[in-house]
Amino acid sequence: MLIGGILVITRKNPVHSALALIVTLLAQASIYLMLYAPFVAGVQIILYAGGIMVLFLFVIMLVSIDRSMRERQFNSQWVAGIIAATALGGLFIAVYTKGTSIFPEHALPVVENDNTQKIATMLYGQYMFAFEIASLLLLVAIIGAVVMAKKKI
């Protein structure tokens, strides 16, 4: 995942960056698997790697990339970059050294056989309102995209 992430930001060719992002997303799916969440891993592969990245690649391939490939890469904000990276590194070290005592409950449910069923029960039961709001948001996005792309309404 680290290699994929680094490749995303360092490649000149945007198509290579997009492919490295696909590798990163697949590694993310395997991290979900290691956290005993197979449903999220499967959905990550279907939606992110198989859907969203395909659309990314569409756009990248339809836009000419010669101009952007010939531009000189620049690094003029390296001060802010170093400060942000140090802060993030400090956060990581702090969490790592404190260990699991930060989190109130660290008992991870190992049983993953009914992960999908449990997610479904929670999503349609306890978190129904959030689910409906998220789907309404997606509907608004779809309608917005159609309105913007149509020639005449």
Added chain:
Amino acid sequence: MGRIILYIQSYLSSDQTPGAAGNMFWVLVYIMLVFGGLSVAVIAMNWLERKILAHMQVRLGPMRVGPHGLLQPIADALKLLLKEDIMPAEADGVIFWVAPFVVVLAAFTVFVVVPFGPTHAITDMNIGILFMLGVSSLSVLGIVMAGWASNSHYPLIGALRSSAQMVSYEVAMGLAVVSVVLMTSLNATGTGTLSMIGIVQAQQSQGVWFIFKFFPLGLIGFFIFAVAMVAETNRAPFDLAEAESELTAGFHTEYSGFRWSLFFLAEYSAMIAVSSIAVTLWLGGWLRPFPNALSGSTWDFMFSFFPAAAFLFLAAITFFNVVRMPKHPLFRIQTIGLAGFGVVLGLIGLVLLVPAVRMRVQDIFWFSAKVAAFMYLYIWYRGTFPRYRFDQLMRMGWKVLLPMGLGVLILTAGVALLQQNLWHP
């Protein structure tokens, strides 16, 4: 030697798939078997497609290479291996090289969860069907990469069209699959399952193949999936992206020799993969016809002769054709070859009559027979239907199949709810 036999026997009486049992050795054996079987199936499909298309078009097809063209696939494979490997000058080297492998990987990894029997799968993930849909959507990426890396406009347009088509029909496929997953939850505990083996066991416990459940909803769902799977694999009548008369072979124009054969391999494996999804979800997987209506040991006994009968029938047809071969001396070697093939088929049929083999091979045989029927349907569609124009194709995917899929899902949920409330108030 005795210990090896004991080990094999102890395995054969297990009730779990090798992956679920964590047994790495048998997992590897199964992977080899599935890989080998798939390669043989792709080779057979090559020959079958040319012969069946030819017979549908009232011509003969390949007859020269072996008896009745049986060695044609081997000649094709040799030709593809020996062809010059061309890479366009301006092509993106790494992506050009990786693209066929991504498509082949995606097409073959799907078979990890395909259930040939209650314990005959490489493993049984509890997100089985989700895994299959996800990994088969990764092949879209390989196609886009292939079209881009060729650095020429025909492949690029072909790749973009092909991937747009595949993504569109994935939505319709997903909806049809969701309606089936809904049907698996109509059991005593009220929880469904996404695992492939679980879906077939749900059909067995509910006593009905899902294609016939809530008639005609199961049938319409199956029809949606059947159309979407043909479009998903870029086969006729949805093969605009790779048809020779339209785009000079689309995204694999610039690929020659072995690289093209990888695309070809991946296409046929993807066909077999989505057919096995359809068979598992709607047609009862490894169950023999009428598992509950005609149950009991005598019916089991009678149905258990089907594999042997099928192979013996094929052997009989082969011997009939041996008799019909021309009696010219130059044809002697072909006649002998065909007779040898018939003898091999007959021997397989006789081996399948042995009781120990007969009991174990039932599941695999019925599953493979149903998938073979789907392969025949694929070839039939290619020989029958004219090609869809691309805008008609996209219109069908979004405006026809998607609303139908949504309708089937809502109606299935409604009927299931009615059934639950009427029978268990």
